[in-house]
Amino acid sequence: MSVVELENVSRWYGNVVAVNDISMTLQPGVTGLLGPNGAGKTTVLHMMAGFLAPSKGAVTIDNSPTWRNPGIYRTLGLVAEREAVHGFLSAYEFVLACAKMQKLPDPAAATARALSLVEMTDAQDRRIETFSKGMRQRTRVAAALVHEPQVLLLDEPFNGMDPRQRMHMMELLHKLGDQGHTILFSSHILEEVEQLSGLVQVIVAGRLAASGDYRRIRRLMTNRPHVFAVQSSDDRRLAVALIGEKSVSGIEVEATGLTVRASDYGSFTRALPRIAIGEGIQLRKLLPSDESLESVFSYLLEA
Amino acid sequence: MSTVAYITVRGLLGRRRVLLLLPLPLLLIGLALICRAYDVSPDQWGQPVVVGLGLAVVLPVISLIVGTGVLGSEVDDGTIVHILTKPLPRRDIILAKLLVAAGVSAVTVAVPLFVAGLLADSVRFGLALVVGSVAGAIAYSALFLLLSLVTRRPVLLGLAYILVWEGLLGRFVSGTRVLSIEQYVISIADRIAPTGMLDGKVSLPVAIVMSLVFAIGGTLYAVNRLGSFSMAGETS
Numbered sequence: 001m002s003v004v005e006l007e008n009v010s011r012w013y014g015n016v017v018a019v020n021d022i023s024m025t026l027q028p029g030v031t032g033l034l035g036p037n038g039a040g041k042t043t044v045l046h047m048m049a050g051f052l053a054p055s056k057g058a059v060t061i062d063n064s065p066t067w068r069n070p071g072i073y074r075t076l077g078l079v080a081e082r083e084a085v086h087g088f089l090s091a092y093e094f095v096l097a098c099a100k101m102q103k104l105p106d107p108a109a110a111t112a113r114a115l116s117l118v119e120m121t122d123a124q125d126r127r128i129e130t131f132s133k134g135m136r137q138r139t140r141v142a143a144a145l146v147h148e149p150q151v152l153l154l155d156e157p158f159n160g161m162d163p164r165q166r167m168h169m170m171e172l173l174h175k176l177g178d179q180g181h182t183i184l185f186s187s188h189i190l191e192e193v194e195q196l197s198g199l200v201q202v203i204v205a206g207r208l209a210a211s212g213d214y215r216r217i218r219r220l221m222t223n224r225p226h227v228f229a230v231q232s233s234d235d236r237r238l239a240v241a242l243i244g245e246k247s248v249s250g251i252e253v254e255a256t257g258l259t260v261r262a263s264d265y266g267s268f269t270r271a272l273p274r275i276a277i278g279e280g281i282q283l284r285k286l287l288p289s290d291e292s293l294e295s296v297f298s299y300l301l302e303a
Numbered sequence: 304m305s306t307v308a309y310i311t312v313r314g315l316l317g318r319r320r321v322l323l324l325l326p327l328p329l330l331l332i333g334l335a336l337i338c339r340a341y342d343v344s345p346d347q348w349g350q351p352v353v354v355g356l357g358l359a360v361v362l363p364v365i366s367l368i369v370g371t372g373v374l375g376s377e378v379d380d381g382t383i384v385h386i387l388t389k390p391l392p393r394r395d396i397i398l399a400k401l402l403v404a405a406g407v408s409a410v411t412v413a414v415p416l417f418v419a420g421l422l423a424d425s426v427r428f429g430l431a432l433v434v435g436s437v438a439g440a441i442a443y444s445a446l447f448l449l450l451s452l453v454t455r456r457p458v459l460l461g462l463a464y465i466l467v468w469e470g471l472l473g474r475f476v477s478g479t480r481v482l483s484i485e486q487y488v489i490s491i492a493d494r495i496a497p498t499g500m501l502d503g504k505v506s507l508p509v510a511i512v513m514s515l516v517f518a519i520g521g522t523l524y525a526v527n528r529l530g531s532f533s534m535a536g537e538t539s
Contacts, residue, residue, distance in 0.1 A: 071390050
């Protein structure tokens with residue numbers, strides 16, 4: 001079990017501040033790193049991976065600094081955004097070379113295991129330059145996993161993968177996370193993060209805008225109304241009753257049901273069943289309709 | 304270290320780029336053979352071919368192609384990341400790269416120089432050129448390896464060193480010769496096999512000490528630079 005820690009980390013290039021006073025702790029499990037382009041995600045990943053010195057603060061894995069410390073690569077695997085690989089090697093040769101450079105006791109067995117983990121065994125003897133984008137990506141993941149690192153950092157790992165490969169990669173990351181590996185991946189495709197991980201670190205303009213379970217983050221933003229889709233045995237009567245409730249700030253009556261905006265998540269979800277029972281109305285559906293990561297993210301951007 | 308060297312050799316020799324290394328050595332051997340075939344006196348062709356082409360052009364240019372190829376191309380295309388994300392001491396990576404660069408350059412240059420030296424004078428002169436070019440290949444390789452870590456245009460800077468510093472200033476400004484690897488090679492070879500063809504401008508101790516300074520200093524500095532290798536994010 002390894003812990004990655006950023007302590008008041010800033011990074012600037014000349015006058016431009018790329019990362020501004022970020023502190024975060026990554027525990028075992030899968031965490032998503034989110035943010036718009038240029039927010040500083042890659043800079044954060046590079047500092048964690050020891051490829052960039054923090055201008056201020058400390059980046060550590062299990063209390064050892066990542067900068068100028070090649071020893072951390074025993075516990076760390078990196079899948080960088082740039083997809084360059086030694087294309088003149090076959091997938092097997094490439095992963096085997098990585099296993100040997102890791103000084104593993106049985107490089108051949110580790111190579112076979114890593115390649116089968118990403119389902120590349122059938123194509124392992126072809127030169128990497130003949131591979132599609134997705135196959136290259138999987139080969140790079142195999143290379144990063146060959147020494148079974150406790151910490152795995154992936155920069156936009158789903159780029160160029162087809163839906164089936166994505167599913168497979170997500171399952172793989174989940175499995176590794178469940179086994180106690182600490183996994184951080186960045187992505188701009190929010191559905192991916194949502195499916196893969198409830199835990200997010202959101203970076204906006206170089207600052208850590210939010211951190212934790214994204215549903216809880218959403219709930220904490222009480223100044224933004226929460227939107228619910230409600231269906232019941234009598235929508236209109238329910239609407240009349242609900243509008244008297246303090247936590248409700250607006251209701252729309254539609255053919256498919258009610259859209260209720262609530263200013264306080266907790267009070268509304270407690271009040272709704274009470275009101276429904278009191279009025280003798282049967283609730284058929286209650287769905288928080290804006291809890292997708294996309295909406296969490298746009299709220300944070302507006303804030 | 305052996306795996307790094309293996310990947311480096313595969314990258315260097317396993318591709319078409321290796322053909323770039325052939326024309327200059329062939330030209331050197333070809334010119335020497337033609338002069339010999341037409342019975343031209345070695346006094347006339349020896350210096351222009353061996354020094355003017357061999358030591359002033361073939362040795363540094365081959366070392367430049369190879370020396371910047373072993374590391375600079377990996378830095379350029381980003382594949383260096385796969386080697387750097389391993390728990391290898393940075394010293395081992397640099398030494399493996401240097402070994403491959405100096406070895407390939409030395410073989411590529413020493414063979415044609417030996418042939419030219421043999422045709423121009425004697426086996427002894429040929430061997431003197433081999434020793435000189437091996438020493439030169441090591442010093443040049445360390446220098447060009449370092450250049451590929453300190454600048455994004457190592458080939459341009461290397462060419463400037465070869466053409467301007469060694470070629471132009473070395474000829475007219477005597478003080479610059481102390482920092483010219485070509486001059487060390489000439490002095491070392493001239494000391495082993497004195498002929499009229501080589502005209503060493505720096506003393507042997509200076510040549511040996513300065514070759515070591517280039518080789519060791521360049522390597523140490525390169526190890527340090529590789530230790531703080533940074534990746535700039537594409538989006539930041």
